[in-house]
Amino acid sequence: FQQALIGNRNMEDTNKFLTKFKGCYFANIQLNLEMLENLDDFEIRDDDVFIITYPKSGTIWFQQILCLIYFEEHRKGIGNLETVERIPFIEYNPQKVDFAERPSPRLFVTHIPCYLVPRGLKNKKAKVIYIYRNPKDVMCSFFHFSKELTPSSTDNFVEFMKLFLEGEVVGSLWFDHIKGWYEHKSLFNIQFLMYEEMKKDLRGSVLKVCKFLGKELSEEDLDAVVRQATFENMKNDPRANYDDKLKTCFGIQKKGHFFRKGTIGDWKNHMTAEQNEKFDKIFQTEMKDIPLKFIWDMN
Numbered sequence: 001f002q003q004a005l006i007g008n009r010n011m012e013d014t015n016k017f018l019t020k021f022k023g024c025y026f027a028n029i030q031l032n033l034e035m036l037e038n039l040d041d042f043e044i045r046d047d048d049v050f051i052i053t054y055p056k057s058g059t060i061w062f063q064q065i066l067c068l069i070y071f072e073e074h075r076k077g078i079g080n081l082e083t084v085e086r087i088p089f090i091e092y093n094p095q096k097v098d099f100a101e102r103p104s105p106r107l108f109v110t111h112i113p114c115y116l117v118p119r120g121l122k123n124k125k126a127k128v129i130y131i132y133r134n135p136k137d138v139m140c141s142f143f144h145f146s147k148e149l150t151p152s153s154t155d156n157f158v159e160f161m162k163l164f165l166e167g168e169v170v171g172s173l174w175f176d177h178i179k180g181w182y183e184h185k186s187l188f189n190i191q192f193l194m195y196e197e198m199k200k201d202l203r204g205s206v207l208k209v210c211k212f213l214g215k216e217l218s219e220e221d222l223d224a225v226v227r228q229a230t231f232e233n234m235k236n237d238p239r240a241n242y243d244d245k246l247k248t249c250f251g252i253q254k255k256g257h258f259f260r261k262g263t264i265g266d267w268k269n270h271m272t273a274e275q276n277e278k279f280d281k282i283f284q285t286e287m288k289d290i291p292l293k294f295i296w297d298m299n
């Protein structure tokens with residue numbers, strides 16, 4: 001599988017952090033290439049649930065929500081398992097967890113593009129939840145995350161925007177990621193959910209997800225999920241905020257945080273009118289055939 005590796009392309013320092021596998025960039029730290037290589041044959045159970053995201057779209061947030069829905073002791077705050085242990089990444093598996101040994105229902109998270117997905121997911125029984133977010137906010141969140149947490153990324157926003165729009169980042173091109181999943185949605189048992197929708201109506205979003213998962217929570221439990229999935233709560237909860245896991249799980253040496261602002265529209269504090277216009281033009285061209293609902297500018 002060495003042939004599949006086209007990473008570290010001697011381009012710029014920013015790319016030292018990346019490994020390209022079958023056309024998609026992954027962070028090379030803690031990357032489980034063997035798993036990626038055998039992903040097609042990954043055995044899927046009917047009650048598996050997969051969270052799929054492009055990076056910086058609310059992955060950890062949704063991991064927390066799913067944990068709270070599924071695990072009562074997580075909801076009651078009496079379990080000491082961290083979110084990442086309850087819902088492991090498929091492609092980054094530093095603890096070498098044997099996924100086949102995990103009890104059902106298994107919950108997973110991944111940034112993989114649609115074309116790398118395990119074949120068994122197309123049986124339409126296992127569930128997939130795709131979380132997406134305004135790509136301008138994704139880009140700004142990604143810029144800070146890369147600058148603060150990755151070893152060799154740029155601290156220049158103009159440069160980062162170029163990398164983002166060329167897909168020279170983990171997850172490759174945002175447009176390709178979302179289009180791949182959306183255009184093939186009929187192959188999966190999939191629910192799309194927007195970060196902005198969760199921000200605007202967390203309770204409604206949790207209910208929507210529960211319905212999709214066939215889970216019924218009491219009003220009291222629903223309240224607990226909503227309460228514990230707020231930005232402030234998660235930021236201060238060591239089980240949810242990944243702060244202690246940065247090194248062991250992601251091999252990150254720097255002292256940044258996954259929790260930055262958690263807001264809608266932070267791009268307005270980063271992008272000039274000209275940059276915004278350029279982005280909008282690309283967005284309109286790339287997304288013209290995708291009738292997904294976008295409510296980006298909502299406050």
Ligand code: A3P
Binds near residue numbers: 137232234
């Ligand atoms: P910002 O950098 O804009 O603050 P991911 O988990 O996919 O890496 O996404 C990280 C982004 O989700 C960060 O965005 C982070 O602050 C935001 N986030 C995490 N938990 C959140 C929550 N409970 N509510 C709102 N945003 C949240």
